[in-house]
Amino acid sequence: MTAVETTRPVRVNHGGLRFRAFWTLFGSELRVWLREPTGVFFALIFPSLLLLGLGLAIPDFSKPMVDAPPPWNEAPGVTSYLPTIIALAVGTISLTTMPVQFATFREKGILKRLSTTPMPPQNLVGVHMVINVLALIVSAGAAVVGGMVVLGVPFAADPLVVLLVLVLSTTAMFSLGLLVAARAEKGQTASGLGMLIYFPSLMFSGVWVPLSVMPEWMQEIGLYLPLGAAAQGLTMGWFGNEGFPLAQVLVLTVWTLVLFPLGVKLFRWS
Amino acid sequence: MATPQPDAGTPVVEVSHLRKTYPAARRGAGPKTAVSDVSFQIARGEIFGILGPNGAGKTTTVECLAGLRHADGGTVRVLGQDPQADPLLIREHVGVQLQEAALHDKITVAEALDVFGSFYTERADSAELLDLLDLTAHRHQQFGKLSGGQKQRLSIALALVGKPQVAILDELTTGLDPAARRATWELVERVRDSGVTVLLVTHFMDEAERLCDRLVVIDGGRVVAEGTPSALIEGLEGDRGVRLRFADDGARDRATQLLTALAERDDDVTAAVPVGDEIEVTGTRKVLFAVVQALAAADVVPDDVRTLERTLEDVFVQVTGRQYRVEENEEVAA
Numbered sequence: 001m002t003a004v005e006t007t008r009p010v011r012v013n014h015g016g017l018r019f020r021a022f023w024t025l026f027g028s029e030l031r032v033w034l035r036e037p038t039g040v041f042f043a044l045i046f047p048s049l050l051l052l053g054l055g056l057a058i059p060d061f062s063k064p065m066v067d068a069p070p071p072w073n074e075a076p077g078v079t080s081y082l083p084t085i086i087a088l089a090v091g092t093i094s095l096t097t098m099p100v101q102f103a104t105f106r107e108k109g110i111l112k113r114l115s116t117t118p119m120p121p122q123n124l125v126g127v128h129m130v131i132n133v134l135a136l137i138v139s140a141g142a143a144v145v146g147g148m149v150v151l152g153v154p155f156a157a158d159p160l161v162v163l164l165v166l167v168l169s170t171t172a173m174f175s176l177g178l179l180v181a182a183r184a185e186k187g188q189t190a191s192g193l194g195m196l197i198y199f200p201s202l203m204f205s206g207v208w209v210p211l212s213v214m215p216e217w218m219q220e221i222g223l224y225l226p227l228g229a230a231a232q233g234l235t236m237g238w239f240g241n242e243g244f245p246l247a248q249v250l251v252l253t254v255w256t257l258v259l260f261p262l263g264v265k266l267f268r269w270s
Numbered sequence: 271m272a273t274p275q276p277d278a279g280t281p282v283v284e285v286s287h288l289r290k291t292y293p294a295a296r297r298g299a300g301p302k303t304a305v306s307d308v309s310f311q312i313a314r315g316e317i318f319g320i321l322g323p324n325g326a327g328k329t330t331t332v333e334c335l336a337g338l339r340h341a342d343g344g345t346v347r348v349l350g351q352d353p354q355a356d357p358l359l360i361r362e363h364v365g366v367q368l369q370e371a372a373l374h375d376k377i378t379v380a381e382a383l384d385v386f387g388s389f390y391t392e393r394a395d396s397a398e399l400l401d402l403l404d405l406t407a408h409r410h411q412q413f414g415k416l417s418g419g420q421k422q423r424l425s426i427a428l429a430l431v432g433k434p435q436v437a438i439l440d441e442l443t444t445g446l447d448p449a450a451r452r453a454t455w456e457l458v459e460r461v462r463d464s465g466v467t468v469l470l471v472t473h474f475m476d477e478a479e480r481l482c483d484r485l486v487v488i489d490g491g492r493v494v495a496e497g498t499p500s501a502l503i504e505g506l507e508g509d510r511g512v513r514l515r516f517a518d519d520g521a522r523d524r525a526t527q528l529l530t531a532l533a534e535r536d537d538d539v540t541a542a543v544p545v546g547d548e549i550e551v552t553g554t555r556k557v558l559f560a561v562v563q564a565l566a567a568a569d570v571v572p573d574d575v576r577t578l579e580r581t582l583e584d585v586f587v588q589v590t591g592r593q594y595r596v597e598e599n600e601e602v603a604a
C-alpha cells in the first residue's frame with residue numbers, strides 16, 4: 001500500500017517560483033495574443049498604416065509647412081500629424097484592445113479559473129498590461145520610424161518631453177481601459193463602451209481635424225481629456241517651440257491618479 | 271500499522287451549517303438564498319458526491335469550500351485549514367474543475383498544461399497526464415477546436431496538474447454523449463485510485479450512484495439525504511416492486527384475482543395493478559416471496575418475473591415528495 005501523504009498545507013510563497021510562473025504565463029499569453037489577427041492588426045499596425053496612407057495620399061501632407069518657424073518650415077505637412085498618430089496608438093490599445101481582452105477573460109471564466117490556482121488572476125491582468133505596453137512600443141515606434149523613413153518627418157525636438165508625455169498618456173489611458181473593463185460581464189459590452197469613448201477621444205486628439213486647424217474651443221476641451229491632452233503634449237514635445245506642456249502633464253497625472261484606483265477598486269475578478 | 275498517522279481519520283473536508291445568500295440580482299427581485307444549511311464530511315481517498323437538481327446550491331457550496339466565495343454562515347475546513355479566512359492556503363492542494371469552460375479558444379492543450387503546471391510547486395508529469403486523459407493525440411490542438419468531451423478531459427487534467435490532495439469536479443459529464451460519460455467515469459475512478467480525494471458535483475442520479483462512495487443529496491439549499499448510494503437505496507421504505515408476465519390472458523386474469531386477494535390478506539403486499547400486459551405487485555421486501563408462494567400454491571406459472579430496480583431517484587422522491595426533474599435537460603442523446 002502506498003503511504004498517503006498527509007501534508008497539512010502551509011502558505012507556500014516561493015518568490016522565485018511565482019516570478020518564473022509569471023513569465024511562463026506571459027510567454028503563453030503573448031503567443032495566444034498573436035494568434036488573433038484582427039487584434040494584432042489594430043494594436044500594432046493600424047496607426048502606422050493610417051499615417052503612411054494619409055501622408056502619401058493627401059497632397060498638403062507632403063508639401064513643406066512654409067508658414068512654420070524654422071527649422072520646421074522645411075518639414076512635410078504630415079509632421080504635425082505624427083504626434084496625433086502616437087496618441088491614436090495609445091488610445092487604440094487602451095480603448096479597443098484592452099477592455100475587450102479583460103471582459104472576455106471574465107466572460108469565459110478565465111479569471112475565476114485562475115482564482116482556483118496559486119496564481120491569482122491579478123497576474124493575468126498584469127501580464128496583459130506588459131503585453132499592451134510592448135504592443136504600444138512597437139506600434140508607436142513603427143509610426144515614428146515609418147514617418148521618418150517614408151515621409152521624411154524630422155525627429156522630435158524634445159525627445160525626453162515626448163517620452164514623458166507618452167508614459168503619462170499610457171498610464172492615464174490604460175487606467176481608463178481598466179475602468180471600462182472593470183464591470184462588463186461580456187467582451188461585447190466592454191467593446192461597445194470602449195468605442196463610445198474611443199471615437200470622441202480621437203476627435204479631440206486631432207485624428208479627423210488636425211490640431212493645427214482645430215478651433216480654439218475644441219482644443220480647450222481637448223486639454224482636459226486624457227487623449228486630447230496626450231496629443232497636445234506630444235505635439236508640443238515634438239516641435240519644442242511652445243515650451244513645456246505643463247498643463248497637459250498635470251491633466252494626464254490627475255487622470256491617472258483618479259482612474260487607476262477606481263479601475264482597481266471596481267474590477268470584478270469573477 | 272506501525273506508526274499511526276496523525277491525520278488518519280480526520281476528514282479532508284468538513285462543512286458545517288454552510289449558508290449563502292446572493293443579493294438581489296435585479297431590482298424588484300429579492301435576495302436569493304442558494305444554500306441555507308449544508309453540512310457534510312469527506313474522508314481521505316473517497317469519491318464524495320453532491321447530488322441535486324438544477325439550482326439546488328451545489329456549485330455555490332463547492333465555491334464556498336474552495337474559498338472562491340464568501341459564505342454568510344457556517345464553517346468550512348479543507349485539509350485542516352479555513353479557506354474562507356485565507357483561500358491561498360489551500361490553492362496548492364485543491365484542484366478545481368469549474369462548471370463552465372475557462373480557457374482561451376486559441377491556447378493548445380499542451381500549452382495550457384504547461385502554464386497551469388508552472389503555478390504549482392509540485393507538478394504532475396504532463397506526458398503522463400495527457401496519457402491518463404487520452405489527450406496525447408490532441409496535445410497540439412487549440413482549446414476552441416476540441417470536442418465537448420476533450421474539453422472536459424483537459425479541464426480535469428488542469429485540475430490535477432498541481433498534484434492536488436483534493437480534486438473538485440463540477441458537472442463534468444454535462445453535455446457529453448453516453449460513451450464519453452462512461453469513459454470519464456472510469457477516469458474519475460482512476461484518479462481516486464491514485465490517492466486523490468474526489469468531490470464530485472452532479473445532477474445525474476446514475477452518475478452519482480455509479481461513482482460515489484458516499485454522497486449528500488441537496489435540494490433547495492439543504493441536505494435531504496446522506497450516505498452510501500446502496501445504503502440510501504436499501505433504506506427506502508416499502509414499495510418494492512415485482513413485475514410478472516404471463517403466456518396468455520387466461521393465466522393473467524387468474525393471477526390478477528389471486529394477487530388482488532393476496533394484497534388484501536397479506537400485510538407484506540400493498541397492491542397488484544395491471545401495467546400494460548404485465549402485473550405490477552408492490553409491497554415490503556417480502557413481496558417477491560409472498561407472490562411466488564401464492565402463485566405456486568395455485569399452480570399459476572408466470573412466464574417472467576422481474577424485480578423493479580430501485581435507484582437514487584426513488585430516494586429523492588421519498589425525501590422530497592417530488593419527482594426528480596432536471597429543469598433543462600442538457601443530456602445529449604446517443
Ligand SMILES: Nc1ncnc2c1ncn2[C@@H]1O[C@H](COP(=O)(O)OP(=O)(O)OP(=O)(O)O)[C@@H](O)[C@H]1O
Nearest residue numbers: 292295302304323324325326327328329330331473
Ligand atoms: N452569482 C449569483 N448571483 C445570484 N444568484 C445566484 C448566483 N449564482 C447562483 N445563484 C442562484 O443560486 C441558486 C443555486 O445556484 P447554484 O449554481 O449553486 O446551483 P447548482 O446546484 O450548482 O445548479 P446547476 O445544477 O444548475 O449547476 C440558483 O437559484 C441560482 O440561480
Ligand SMILES: [Mg+2]
Nearest residue numbers: 328329330369
Ligand atoms: Mg452548478
